[in-house]
Amino acid sequence: MSSKNKVRKAVANTKETGNFAKAFEILGSKTRLKILKIVANEEKCVNFLSKKLKISQPAVSYHLKLLLGLGLVKQHKRAQWVQYILNKEKLTELMANFSKLYGILKIQKRKERLLTNKS
Numbered sequence: 504m505s506s507k508n509k510v511r512k513a514v515a516n517t518k519e520t521g522n523f524a525k526a527f528e529i530l531g532s533k534t535r536l537k538i539l540k541i542v543a544n545e546e547k548c549v550n551f552l553s554k555k556l557k558i559s560q561p562a563v564s565y566h567l568k569l570l571l572g573l574g575l576v577k578q579h580k581r582a583q584w585v586q587y588i589l590n591k592e593k594l595t596e597l598m599a600n601f602s603k604l605y606g607i608l609k610i611q612k613r614k615e616r617l618l619t620n621k622s
Contacts, residue, residue, distance in 0.1 A: 523601055529569050534558065538566055539589055542576060546586035573597075 529535060537556060541547055549567065553560045567587055570576045574593040578585050 523597075526573055526597055529573055532566065534562075535566050535570060538563070538570065538587075539575065539594075542587050543589045543591075546581075546588045548584040548586055550584075552587075 534556065538552060541552060541555060547555075549560050549563045552563045552567075556563065567576060567578075571578065575590055575597075576587045577590045578587050580586070
């Protein structure tokens with residue numbers, strides 16, 4: 504592999520790492536994790552989330568804006584309300600890509616093979 508290709512690959516990995524760092528920074532909030540849990544299986548509006556979490560509607564909107572930016576929630580308008588629901592496909596993709604990026608799956612497979620061979 505040429506040195507230019509090595510540099511390009513390193514830059515791409517840095518971008519991916521940066522994206523994951525940003526995603527996990529956003530997911531590091533207890534409030535945002537609670538929001539994801541609430542909208543995991545059912546659409547909810549800001550008003551419902553505000554009452555459930557006992558925080559202001561602007562605070563809920565701020566957290567939803569960050570989650571929308573990551574693509575982890577979907578929104579659509581129903582009558583005068585905007586409804587939010589977890590984007591399970593995006594969450595699954597994020598977690599799978601994170602595991603691949605850091606070789607976690609390879610390590611786990613090696614451990615499983617070692618355990619299987621010992622039996």
